[in-house]
Amino acid sequence: MKTNRLHSNDWHSKHSVSRCAAGAFLSLLAALTSSAQADSDADFVATAPLGVRTQGVLRELFLDPVLLDARPRTGMEIDLRWSAANSWSIPTQMVRKGQGAELWTDEQADSLTARVRLPWSVFFKGGPTNLPGSAKSLSARVSTAIEWRATEHWGGWSDGAIAGFHNLIGGFGYDRNLYPANQTRLQLRDQNAVTVFDLHAPTLALGDLVARTEFDLVDGSRGALALRFDVKAPTGTVARAGSSGGWDESLGLAGTLTLGSRFTLHAMATIAQFGHFSQPIELQPKRWHATGDLSLAFKLGAVELLLEDRLATPLLEPGWTRVEFGGSNGLISSALNAAFRPHNQVSLGARWRGFTFWLSEDYTPGANPRSTITWVYVSNSPDIVAGLSWTKAF
Numbered sequence: 001m002k003t004n005r006l007h008s009n010d011w012h013s014k015h016s017v018s019r020c021a022a023g024a025f026l027s028l029l030a031a032l033t034s035s036a037q038a039d040s041d042a043d044f045v046a047t048a049p050l051g052v053r054t055q056g057v058l059r060e061l062f063l064d065p066v067l068l069d070a071r072p073r074t075g076m077e078i079d080l081r082w083s084a085a086n087s088w089s090i091p092t093q094m095v096r097k098g099q100g101a102e103l104w105t106d107e108q109a110d111s112l113t114a115r116v117r118l119p120w121s122v123f124f125k126g127g128p129t130n131l132p133g134s135a136k137s138l139s140a141r142v143s144t145a146i147e148w149r150a151t152e153h154w155g156g157w158s159d160g161a162i163a164g165f166h167n168l169i170g171g172f173g174y175d176r177n178l179y180p181a182n183q184t185r186l187q188l189r190d191q192n193a194v195t196v197f198d199l200h201a202p203t204l205a206l207g208d209l210v211a212r213t214e215f216d217l218v219d220g221s222r223g224a225l226a227l228r229f230d231v232k233a234p235t236g237t238v239a240r241a242g243s244s245g246g247w248d249e250s251l252g253l254a255g256t257l258t259l260g261s262r263f264t265l266h267a268m269a270t271i272a273q274f275g276h277f278s279q280p281i282e283l284q285p286k287r288w289h290a291t292g293d294l295s296l297a298f299k300l301g302a303v304e305l306l307l308e309d310r311l312a313t314p315l316l317e318p319g320w321t322r323v324e325f326g327g328s329n330g331l332i333s334s335a336l337n338a339a340f341r342p343h344n345q346v347s348l349g350a351r352w353r354g355f356t357f358w359l360s361e362d363y364t365p366g367a368n369p370r371s372t373i374t375w376v377y378v379s380n381s382p383d384i385v386a387g388l389s390w391t392k393a394f
Contacts, residue, residue, distance in 0.1 A: 044069060045077075045391050047264040049295035050308045050349045050358055055085040056338055056381040057105040057186060057241060058315055060151070062285060063210065063232040063248030065270040067293035067310070068117075070226040070256040072216045073143060073393070077117040081389035084110045085382035086158040089335035090175050091187070093323040094283070100191035101283040101320070103335045105381050107184050107199075108156020117145035117212075141216040149207035153199055153241055155182035162383055172371065174380055175333040186241055190282045197241045205242030209235045214254070223257035228270065238278055244285070246275025252291075266295040283320070289313050297351075306349040306358070314340050332370050338381035341366065347385075354392055360385035 053064040091104040124139035159181035166173045179185070184203070188196040210232050218225035230250045236243025252270030259265055272289045295308040316339045322331065342364055349358030361384050368377035 044071060044073065045354055045393050046304050046351060047258075047297045047299070048391065049266040049293070049297065050306050050347050050356065051079075051295075052083075052308060052310070052345070052347050052358060052360055052385070052387065054291075054310060054312050054343055054345055055083065055087075055109070055111075055360075055385050056343075056379065057087050057107065057109070058103075058188075058339060058381070059312070059343070060109070060111075060207075061241065061244040062274050062289075062315070063208075063230060063250055063272055065212070065228065065230045065250040065252055065268070065272060065291060067266055067268045067295055067308070068145065068212065068214065068228075068254065069266065070214070070216075070254040070268075071224040072141065072219050072226075073117065073119055074121070075119070076122070076394045077145075077391065078394075079113075079115040079117070079389060079391045081113045081387060082111065083113070083385055083387035084108060084156070084158065085385045086156065086162060087338075087381040088159075088162075088174060088176065088383050089338065089380055090178065090330065090333045092335040094320040094336075095323060096282070096320045099282045100323075101281070102187060102189055103283070103339060104185050104187040105335055105338065106179065107153050107186055108158050108182075109151050109153055109382075110156070111149055111151045111207075113147065113149040115145050115147040117143060119143040136216070136219075141219075143214050145212040145214075147210040147212065151205045151207060151242060152202065153184055153186060153205060154202035155184050157182060158384070172332065174383075175330070188281070188283070192282070194279050194281045196277050196279050196281055197239055199241060203240050205237055205240035207236040208243045209233045223255065225253070225255045228252040228254050228268065230270075230272075234275075234278070244275065245278025248272060248274050250289075262299045264297040266293070266297075268293040284317055285315055286313075286317050289315070302352060304351040306347075306351060306356070308347040308349070310345050310347075311364075312343045312345075314342055316340055332368075332377075333380075335381065337364075337377055338379035341377070341379070343379055354390055356387075356389045356391070358385075358387050360387070 048069040049067045051066045053066050086108050087105045089105045094101050120139040120142040163176050186199040212230045215227040232248040234243050234245050238245040250270045250272035254268040257265045270291050274285045276284045291312045293310045298305045344364040345362045347358050347360040362378050363376050368374050
């Protein structure tokens with residue numbers, strides 16, 4: 001009996017050891033799998049596009065379908081970003097068919113934006129998410145990002161620095177010397193006393209709620225292709241220059257392609273429909289708009305360097321003519337370029353461990369006969385943008 005008990009104890013001991021070894025192996029496997037997933041998520045974050053929006057007093061009131069990574073994700077992603085944009089113009093009076101309007105943009109806008117991106121598989125269980133693209137369930141192929149922004153309109157600190165840089169390089173100052181620096185002057189109204197906003201002091205504006213939904217079309221080892229649908233709900237404050245007061249929608253096609261071990265290319269093309277300002281002002285946005293984005297991420301050791309270019313079609317309805325005043329340079333210093341011409345924004349950025357810093361300036365090819373460079377123009381709304389973001393994948 002003793003022998004039997006000894007054998008029985010040995011059997012239980014051996015199997016206890018086996019169970020411990022199996023448990024340790026499974027724990028190690030889970031840790032390695034988790035680490036691999038974390039490394040994959042970290043790589044996605046590192047090689048993602050800048051995803052900057054086209055800033056400026058007017059354009060920020062409407063939907064901007066920013067460029068996002070087209071590769072499918074299996075977990076949550078959080079993106080928090082701050083950006084500061086300096087917008088400038090002299091008071092601009094315009095007429096069309098006997099109707100008049102006035103637009104004045106002079107401010108620094110500091111924005112805080114929060115975005116949370118989740119795959120639908122978190123809520124709707126529909127099979128494995130690690131299958132090839134066409135074999136996935138619907139919930140595993142769709143993700144939605146919810147985005148919200150708050151903006152402080154104020155005089156800021158950047159006017160002096162920009163004016164000093166213009167003086168240093170001997171460039172045109174856009175008549176900044178005509179008005180005191182670091183002031184808040186935002187006006188959009190028409191001759192019938194209909195006013196969208198009229199701000200002359202620091203003002204906090206709550207923005208609209210934006211949903212960006214992505215549907216995976218192609219999911220390969222080298223790249224991905226996705227369909228994008230964005231919608232903006234008018235939850236912001238119009239009188240504080242935080243919203244247009246209307247609904248906007250866009251449809252687009254986005255792609256991501258890895259080029260070797262160092263380069264990642266992102267691209268997107270969209271078409272959008274904008275609603276009008278909630279106030280019945282004569283000056284209104286065009287109904288249909290298009291944007292094109294191209295972004296390149298280059299790995300340089302622990303740092304990722306990013307170059308991004310985005311082109312947006314003119315914002316407001318055409319046919320308006322500026323009332324001449326302010327001298328020969330008044331046209332360049334006015335708000336016409338920002339309101340009625342295409343906008344091409346070039347951004348440079350650097351990313352380290354989820355933190356990204358960037359600078360943006362608009363250089364749009366086009367006739368500019370009153371400037372020293374006649375084949376390119378800038379809108380000055382914004383004049384320059386600086387931003388910092390933190391992104392984390394879970």
